[in-house]
Amino acid sequence: xxxxxxxxxxxxxxxxxxxxxxxxxxxxxxxxxxxxxxxxxxxxxxxxxxxxxxxxxxxxxxxxxxxxxxxxxxxxxxxxxxxxxxxxxxxxxxxxxxxxxxxxxxxxxxxxxx
Amino acid sequence: xxxxxxxxxxxxxxxxxxxxxxxxxxxxxxxxxxxxxxxxxxxxxxxxxxxxxxxxxxxxxxxxxxxxxxxxxxxxxxxxxxxxxxxxxxxxxxxxxxxxxxxxxxxxxxxxxxxxxxxxxxxxxxxxxxxxxxxxxxxxxxxxxxxxxxxxxxxxxxxxxxxxxxxxxxxxxxxxxxxxxxxxxxxxxxxxxxxxxxxxxxxxxxxxxxxxxxxxxxxxxxxxxxxxxxxxxxxxxxxxxxxxxxxxxxxxxxxxxxxxxxxxxxxxxxxxxxxxxxxxxxxxxxxxxxxxxxxxxxxxxxxxxxxxxxxxxxxxxxxxxxxxxxxxxxxxxxxxxxxxxxxxxxxxxxxxxxxxxxxxxxxxxxxxxxxxxxxxxxxxxxxxxxxxxxxxxxxxxxxxxxxxxxxxxxxxxxxxxxxxxxxxxxxxxxxxxxxxxxxxxxxxxxxxxxxxxxxxxxxxxxxxxxxxxxxxxxxxxxxxxxxxxxxxxxxxxxxxxxxxxxxxxxxxxxxxxxxxxxxxxxxxxxxxxxxxxxxxxxxxxxxxxxxxxxxxxxxxxxxxxxxxxxxxxxxxxxxxxxxxxxxxxxxxxxxxxxxxxxxxxxxxxxxxxxxxxxxxxxxxxxxxxxxxxxxxxxxxxxxxxxxxxxxxxxxxxxxxxxxxxxxxxxxxxxxxxxxxxxxxxxxxxxxxxx
Numbered sequence: 001x002x003x004x005x006x007x008x009x010x011x012x013x014x015x016x017x018x019x020x021x022x023x024x025x026x027x028x029x030x031x032x033x034x035x036x037x038x039x040x041x042x043x044x045x046x047x048x049x050x051x052x053x054x055x056x057x058x059x060x061x062x063x064x065x066x067x068x069x070x071x072x073x074x075x076x077x078x079x080x081x082x083x084x085x086x087x088x089x090x091x092x093x094x095x096x097x098x099x100x101x102x103x104x105x106x107x108x109x110x111x112x113x114x
Numbered sequence: 115x116x117x118x119x120x121x122x123x124x125x126x127x128x129x130x131x132x133x134x135x136x137x138x139x140x141x142x143x144x145x146x147x148x149x150x151x152x153x154x155x156x157x158x159x160x161x162x163x164x165x166x167x168x169x170x171x172x173x174x175x176x177x178x179x180x181x182x183x184x185x186x187x188x189x190x191x192x193x194x195x196x197x198x199x200x201x202x203x204x205x206x207x208x209x210x211x212x213x214x215x216x217x218x219x220x221x222x223x224x225x226x227x228x229x230x231x232x233x234x235x236x237x238x239x240x241x242x243x244x245x246x247x248x249x250x251x252x253x254x255x256x257x258x259x260x261x262x263x264x265x266x267x268x269x270x271x272x273x274x275x276x277x278x279x280x281x282x283x284x285x286x287x288x289x290x291x292x293x294x295x296x297x298x299x300x301x302x303x304x305x306x307x308x309x310x311x312x313x314x315x316x317x318x319x320x321x322x323x324x325x326x327x328x329x330x331x332x333x334x335x336x337x338x339x340x341x342x343x344x345x346x347x348x349x350x351x352x353x354x355x356x357x358x359x360x361x362x363x364x365x366x367x368x369x370x371x372x373x374x375x376x377x378x379x380x381x382x383x384x385x386x387x388x389x390x391x392x393x394x395x396x397x398x399x400x401x402x403x404x405x406x407x408x409x410x411x412x413x414x415x416x417x418x419x420x421x422x423x424x425x426x427x428x429x430x431x432x433x434x435x436x437x438x439x440x441x442x443x444x445x446x447x448x449x450x451x452x453x454x455x456x457x458x459x460x461x462x463x464x465x466x467x468x469x470x471x472x473x474x475x476x477x478x479x480x481x482x483x484x485x486x487x488x489x490x491x492x493x494x495x496x497x498x499x500x501x502x503x504x505x506x507x508x509x510x511x512x513x514x515x516x517x518x519x520x521x522x523x524x525x526x527x528x529x530x531x532x533x534x535x536x537x538x539x540x541x542x543x544x545x546x547x548x549x550x551x552x553x554x555x556x557x558x559x560x561x562x563x564x565x566x567x568x569x570x571x572x573x574x575x576x577x578x579x580x581x582x583x584x585x586x587x588x589x590x591x592x593x594x595x596x597x598x599x600x601x602x603x604x605x606x607x608x609x610x611x612x613x614x615x616x617x618x619x620x621x622x623x624x625x626x627x628x629x630x631x632x633x634x635x636x637x638x639x640x641x642x643x644x645x646x647x648x649x650x651x652x653x654x655x656x657x658x659x660x661x662x663x664x665x666x667x668x669x670x671x672x673x674x675x676x677x678x679x680x681x682x683x684x685x686x687x688x689x690x691x692x693x694x695x696x697x698x699x700x701x702x703x704x705x706x707x708x709x710x711x712x713x714x715x716x717x718x719x720x721x722x723x724x725x726x727x728x729x730x731x732x733x734x735x736x737x738x739x740x741x742x743x744x745x746x747x748x749x750x751x752x753x754x755x756x757x758x759x760x761x762x763x764x765x766x767x768x769x770x771x772x773x774x775x776x777x778x779x780x781x782x783x784x785x786x787x788x789x790x791x792x793x794x795x796x797x798x799x800x801x802x803x804x
Contacts, residue, residue: 023622030665056620056742060665063714084754091742092669092688093710096723 001025004032012043012111014104018050021058030061033076037065042074043111045104049080054088066097075099075114079107117176124173131166132239135159136232139358143231146356157283159358164279166239167365170246171276178250186313187321189251190328196247197335200240204342207233227353234346238360241339245366248332248373255380258313271303278364296364297371304372311383319391322384329381336374396431400533403427407540417443417545421451424506424516424541429453431537432530434518436498440464441506441514455519463501463517466493500525504538508546567627568593574627574634580604580612584677584804585731587614588772590780591797598795599626599668600741601633605641610678613641616689616739616799617670625666632661633668647672647685648726651712655687659716667713671739675731675801682737683728687712690742693761695768697734702765704757705729736775737801738764743794744779747787755786772800 002025003018013036021029036044062078069076079101081089089095099114101107139159145152178184178192211233257268278296317325343360350357360366406423425439436455442448450457470489490501500520505512516538520526571593579587589602599619606612615637619629636654645653650672658668669688676682686692688711691704710723731737740760747755763782767775776798783796 056618056667056669057665060620060667063667064665066714067716091690092667093708093714093723094688096708096710097714 002028004028006032006036008041009045010108012045012108013039013041014045014047016047016050020053021051021061022053022055023057026055026057026061029058030064033061033065037072037074042072044074044076045107045111046076046078047080047104048078048082048085051081051085054085056092059088059092059094062098063094075111077101077107077111077114079103117180121173121176124169124176127169128166128173131162131169132235135162135166135239135358136235138162139235140228140231143350143354143357144228146354147227152356156356161283163358163363164283164365167242167246167279168276170243171249174246174250178247179254184254186255186317187324187328189254190325190332193248193251194328194332194335196244197332197339200244201335201338203240204237204339207236227350230346231350231357234343234350235358237339237343237346238358241343241360242366244335244339245369245373248336248377249369252373252376255313256307256310256376258316259310264307264310267303267307271300271307274303275300275365275368278368282363282365293362293364297367300364300368301371304368305375308372308376308379311380314380314383314387315394317384317391318395319388322388322391326381326384326388329377329384333374333377333381336377340370340374400431403431404536404540407537407544417548418449420541420544420548421449421514424537425451425453428516428518428534428537431533432502432518432526433520434502435521436519437517439514439516443508443513459496460517463490463493463496463498463519466490497521499523502526502531502534504534506538506545507542508549513542513545563624567624571598571627571630574601574631576603580606580614582612582675582677584680585675585801586772586804587799587801588776589797589799590776591795592780593795598622598743599630600743600795600797601630602739602797602799603634603637605638607641607644607674610676611644612675612677613637614673614675614739614799614801615641615670616741616797617668618689618741618795618797619668620666625663629662629666629668632658633670637672641672644674646726647674647683648721648724651685651687651709651724652721655712655715655720658713662713667711669711679730680732681728681730683726685709685724685726687724688714690740690745693738693740693764694729695736695738695764696732697736697768698732700768702761702768704761731803733804734768735803736764736768736772737803738775739799739801741795741797743796744783744798746794747783747796749786750788755783759786772802775800775802 001019002021005016005018007014007016015032015036017029019025033044062076065076068074077099078089080103081100086095086100089098089100099110101110138154141154142152142156142159178189184192253268253272257264278300281296314322347357347359347361351359404427406427407420421439421441425437428434429437434453436459437453438455438460439451440449440460441451450460452460467489470492490496490498498519498521500523502518504516506514506516516534518526518534575591576589579589581587587604591600591602593600599617599621601617601619602615604612604614617630617633617637619626619633621629633654636657640650640653651670654670662668667688669690671684671686671689671692673682673684684692686705686707686709688709691706693702693704695702705727707727708723708725710720715723738760745755745757745760749755763779764775767778770778779798779800780796
């Protein structure tokens, strides 16, 4: 079960993920990101501080946007991950492909520098 | 067969008794005219007449009452036919009489009187036959819907009449008041019984017309026969009293009254029922239609046929001039079923109503007809003046609209609204059931597919692993109900090189099994060529880019064990880190290296995300390979097995052989999760060096 909240801060779209992302709830994540892109945001911050678990399907959602974002110059930064979730990202090597910040402040910094 | 023989016998008895009646009656009459004492007793003709009546009574009882296939019109037809034959014979006799010079009855010649008596007896026989036929037929009609009370009354009537035969036979001193009283009783009972006309309601319009005609002719024949018999009997009565006069016969007189009264009643009842027949027929049709819709779910092949039945039945139930059924099951599906109206005409009306923003159009309110007609009137060029519209709901969603049209203004009444409302509700339920069934079937099919996928997946895993004097290897894989995508394999490159792979395909089900088979193909073709592990990953990624869909990836670790140099080269592409036990230092650790999963980077730059690693192995070292199902296995409280536990466990069992280590691991894993029903895939591969 995942609960997704969206709010806008300093021209960036902040998507907060609360709960667990498995195969079925990964669709909601995909929809939320797609919606944000559809609304024309070029800065997307993903708040993972309340994300308890992410399955490979959920990771696949982030992965699937990497190239598209590069082409369209959309910047996405994830932040606030627990060690466990961060480990999941790093095992797959996604930490090398995605921008991951420690907290929101750092994330905003990264997104502005990109 | 037996009853057939009995009917024949009864018929023969009837003929014989009639002949006997003719003979005895004429002989008595002749004797009386000639003033001779008759050779036969005077009471004999009466007895014979009653025997004749009895035989005919049972003859028709067997013939009519036992015949199951006769319907109402058939019965009326039989009565009519009997009447027709009787009348034709009677008329033929008149013709013969006329041709013979119509002998005057008052000419008192013995021959004339005898001839007249013969004609009279023939007519009497015909009349009795006709009456008995009608009596049996009316009995069936009256008792069509019987009650206990009605059966008792009828039994009294029938038995009572038969008893009067005895009274008549024995010529009990003819008491005028007794005859009158008996006749009176039977006439009254006959009248009460004539009130049972329920069968009329079961006739349809056409049958009613046929029945009216048949009954009218039957009444005409009855009156003719009565008249003929009455005049003939009167004629003979003027000359002599020594003949069989039916006027004193309670049975015959009662029958005459009963049969005539019932015929006239039936005629009148049918006549007055005629205007309302269409309503009854309509009601009956509604019931049948309703059943059709209810049953359509069991018999029909598709939703489409349910829609067609709904359209058809609604139109026929309310006599609509035209109708359409608009179905919008989902955004992509739009269908229009029409009846006597073109698609264009329907859309014109729909758009017209929509453009006037008539909110209540598709409500089930009963007062909508009038309002809608008003709106229709503003649509130029439309021939319709009334419209009735109903929504069709499936699981609370409005999936479509049924619209019925009439050219008459205010053509729909409340009754019709109710009926069509019931129909559309029932259709909604039918469609809902239909969809549920379809869903269940789909699920069944999906399960079947999964079963096949699981079989395929199992068959993709090797049954035998590469063996080498330098190391022992054991592997285990178990997948959950859903098909997973765990894969492991070994391949000998040459006498001192062995490659090992472990991989995990993202996602589950048939696609995972499909990607797994691709991975196997890639492994078997690339490993043969003895390329470096990092190069293996780059090429595998290149190959997979074209077949992995958006969001799918494969994590893998690929090893090449060189038994000559005692070194292992490997590359990890996003797979779980290798757990390694160093026997010399008694140390267990996870290898910390980098690598992105296959399919995540879909261009040439992937090479920069893959690291080439190398280490030397020593005897007693243990390499534990696994998939995330192992570390992510959860206990009852939702806590994960985790990397720490896995590491600690390997320390405990470092001295065992690979197969034993594996058994222990699996045992521990099941113990941890506390259930036999795993919800993920567990795969382990253990290599122990010698």
